[in-house]
Amino acid sequence: MALRGPLFRLLRTELRHTCQHSRAKSVAVLGAPFSRGQKRRGVEHGPKVIRDAGLMDRLSALDYAIHDFGDLNFHQIEKDEPYMGVNSPRNVGTANKVMSSAVSRAVGAGHTLVMLGGDHSLAIGSVGGHAQQCPDLCLIWVDAHADINTPMTSPSGNLHGQPVSFILKELQDKMPDIPGFSWMKPVLSSTDLVYIGLRDVDPGEYHILKNLGVHYFTMRDIDRLGIQRVMEVTLDHLLARKQRPIHLSFDIDAFDPSLAPATGTPVNGGLTYREGIYITEEIRNTGLLSVMDLVEVNPMLAANREAVEATSSLAVDVIASALGQTREGAHASIDEIPAVKEDTEQLCL
Ligand SMILES: NC(=[NH2+])NCCC[C@H](N)C(=O)O
Numbered sequence: 001m002a003l004r005g006p007l008f009r010l011l012r013t014e015l016r017h018t019c020q021h022s023r024a025k026s027v028a029v030l031g032a033p034f035s036r037g038q039k040r041r042g043v044e045h046g047p048k049v050i051r052d053a054g055l056m057d058r059l060s061a062l063d064y065a066i067h068d069f070g071d072l073n074f075h076q077i078e079k080d081e082p083y084m085g086v087n088s089p090r091n092v093g094t095a096n097k098v099m100s101s102a103v104s105r106a107v108g109a110g111h112t113l114v115m116l117g118g119d120h121s122l123a124i125g126s127v128g129g130h131a132q133q134c135p136d137l138c139l140i141w142v143d144a145h146a147d148i149n150t151p152m153t154s155p156s157g158n159l160h161g162q163p164v165s166f167i168l169k170e171l172q173d174k175m176p177d178i179p180g181f182s183w184m185k186p187v188l189s190s191t192d193l194v195y196i197g198l199r200d201v202d203p204g205e206y207h208i209l210k211n212l213g214v215h216y217f218t219m220r221d222i223d224r225l226g227i228q229r230v231m232e233v234t235l236d237h238l239l240a241r242k243q244r245p246i247h248l249s250f251d252i253d254a255f256d257p258s259l260a261p262a263t264g265t266p267v268n269g270g271l272t273y274r275e276g277i278y279i280t281e282e283i284r285n286t287g288l289l290s291v292m293d294l295v296e297v298n299p300m301l302a303a304n305r306e307a308v309e310a311t312s313s314l315a316v317d318v319i320a321s322a323l324g325q326t327r328e329g330a331h332a333s334i335d336e337i338p339a340v341k342e343d344t345e346q347l348c349l
Pocket residue numbers: 119120121145147149154155156157158160161162200202251253264265296
């Protein structure tokens with residue numbers, strides 16, 4: 001039944017209002033210490049190392065009220081046999097149910113939400129909860145991987161390689177009923193999604209991307225077009241018809257492993273520092289960022305402490321720049337460095 005009439009119009013206005021409000025001056029940070037979407041332990045410590053790298057201090061320098069919502073509690077389900085080759089379905093499904101209601105509540109309360117993973121399977125709940133409040137959201141997925149395997153195409157059985165297939169409406173007839181996921185519904189159409197940074201796509205994923213005509217920019221596309229053009233086309237595609245809330249799902253493995261070594265599935269030939277930060281700067285400049293995920297920082301996979309620190313402080317830079325912070329070495333324009341202006345005045349006059 002199509003929903004019409006004054007009540008529905010009122011409801012729609014309410015939703016629009018909530019989403020606009022979420023772009024206002026308050027940011028909430030939510031940790032998700034969860035690793036069951038893949039087999040390597042350690043990614044559950046992502047929220048801790050990102051906070052330890054100074055996230056809250058950096059955000060408090062911004063012009064927002066900052067709330068730390070702490071970490072979500074995921075209680076473990078002991079008996080969780082694989083289903084159709086999918087690993088830990090009940091743990092991942094249940095964690096995402098918890099995630100979905102937490103994100104929905106935070107966005108509903110008017111916060112811009114930063115979700116700290118954890119592995120990328122958490123985007124199922126993060127995007128799902130966001131869509132409950134903002135059904136017209138669009139999704140920018142920055143990643144070396146497309147994470148669009150279905151349980152049938154997945155070569156690994158890991159759900160962190162599958163979240164997008166749970167999110168997309170067009171794939172529902174291809175999705176079996178996985179235990180732990182009965183609560184969820186697909187929320188997005190493939191035209192609401194753009195990928196940036198792809199360079200490791202499985203055969204089944206390639207087939208799905210082509211079949212659905214999903215918009216994506218591989219690393220080679222970035223080489224050819226430049227990151228400026230890539231962002232222009234991305235935002236134009238998603239926002240030209242109407243302004244709407246943006247969900248940014250940022251997998252740290254989008255960066256080159258030389259910059260972000262502490263991650264589970266690194267792939268050579270990734271984003272440079274400036275390319276990654278340019279993406280977040282452009283998203284921030286739209287004024288439409290509503291929820292962002294920063295996932296797949298795994299401190300247990302780094303060769304040493306420096307590698308962990310490099311990866312987690314890069315994560316902090318990405319988050320801070322998505323929220324408007326510029327920093328030495330990361331400036332869109334030197335005009336934004338206050339010290340330069342002051343020094344120049346002293347030196348020249
Ligand atoms: N979120 C990630 N890092 N995903 C990696 C996925 C790797 C591979 N495509 C798989 O399905 O298992």
